[in-house]
Amino acid sequence: MSTDPLAALRAAAPEAVAATAAARASAYAAAVALPPLDTAAPSLRRWWTGVVAAVCAAVLAVAGTAVPAVGQASPGDVPAVGPVQVFTPLRTLSLTRPDGTVYTVEAPSTLEDS
Amino acid sequence: MAGDGRREERFRxxxxxxxxxxxxxATRRAGASLADDVAATTMGIAWRRLDAIDPRLELPWLLTTARNVVSTTVRGEVRRRARDAAGAPEPGPDLASGVVERDAIARALATLPDADRELLLLCTWDDVSPADAARVLGITPGTARVRLHRARRRFRDAYGHHPDSPGTARPEALAIGELA
Incomplete structure (x- = not known):
């Protein structure tokens, strides 16, 4: 056996039988007889993909703007609300300590103040 | 049309x-009997998809296509032979006929994973550069270099391995349909 495995592998390459002129000519003629594949034109599959994607996008857009969701409420329903919170402005109070000094504090105003 | 003329000129x-x-x-991978068909089919596909072939990468594209055609053709051939039960197994690729090392080479090749074996044969038998072989196999040139190095090392190890050792692949594994 050879001491160089890769050289042995190289030497063992099967002889490539040259193609005959007839086979060559036949291969060429058979090839050019085929209809070229027009890769520029979008295929039917691509058209279908585009249509399905557009329909899905439209459905999602419409569904996203429907409030309340379709089928879950009638037009007369009043949306539920939580407890009412009234925010009032702060008012300044002037208070007097027992020693007679006056100081001010800020307190939320009440509904009665307004 | 002028476009058709240019197309055919480029294909020529x-x-x-x-x-x-x-x-x-095709001869080396599928045997001489299938080489004409494989080459003709490959060229037919090239004609049909000529616009998609990068002019700088024609050979890798053709070899990739030929590899796929060989794979398909050989599978069909194996099925056909299986139906013809009387058909004796034939060593498909005319691997090293008459060479003393044939069995050792066949065994060593059979121990390699398919992709590594293909890479090694592309670079050794078909004189394809590692960069082009990488394109044929759909891997990066860096990966191809690493795999080629690994494949050569494994081949050397397996080549020197005793043929009757357990786990050593039988040369019949290289029959038609296995190598492609």
């Missing part, structure tokens, strides 16, 4: 430049 140049290499590749 591609055909003249690469047909022989595609045919040689």
């Amino acid at each position: 140049a591609l055909f003249d430049a690469h047909y022989d290499r595609v045919h040689a590749y």
Whole structure:
């Protein structure tokens, strides 16, 4: 056996039988007889993909703007609300300590103040 | 039309430049009996998809296509032979006939994973550069270099391995359909 495995592998390459002129000519003629594949034109599959994607996008857009969701409420329903919170402005109070000094504090105003 | 003329002109140049290499590749991988069909089918696909072939990468594209055609053709051939029960197994690629090391080479090749074996044969038998072989196999050139190094090392190890050792692949594994 050879001491160089890769050289042995190289030497063992099967002889490539040259193609005959007839086979060559036949291969060429058979090839050019085929209809070229027009890769520029979008295929039917691509058209279908585009249509399905557009329909899905439209459905999602419409569904996203429907409030309340379709089928879950009638037009007369009043949306539920939580407890009412009234925010009032702060008012300044002037208070007097027992020693007679006056100081001010800020307190939320009440509904009665307004 | 002028476009058709240019198309055929380009295909003629591609055909003249690469047909022989595609045919040689097909001969080595599928055997002489299938080489004409494989090369013709490959060139037919090239004609149909000519617009999609990068002019700088024609050979890798053709070899990739030929590899796929060989794979399909050989599978069909194996099925056909299986139906013909009387058909005796035939060593498909005319691997090293008459060479003393044939069995050792066949065993060593059979121990390699398919992709590594293909890479090694592309670079050793078909004189394809590692960069082009990488394109044929759909891997990066860096990966191809690493795998080629690994494949050569494994081949050397397996080549020197005793043929009757357990786990050593039988040369019949290289019969037609296995190598492609």
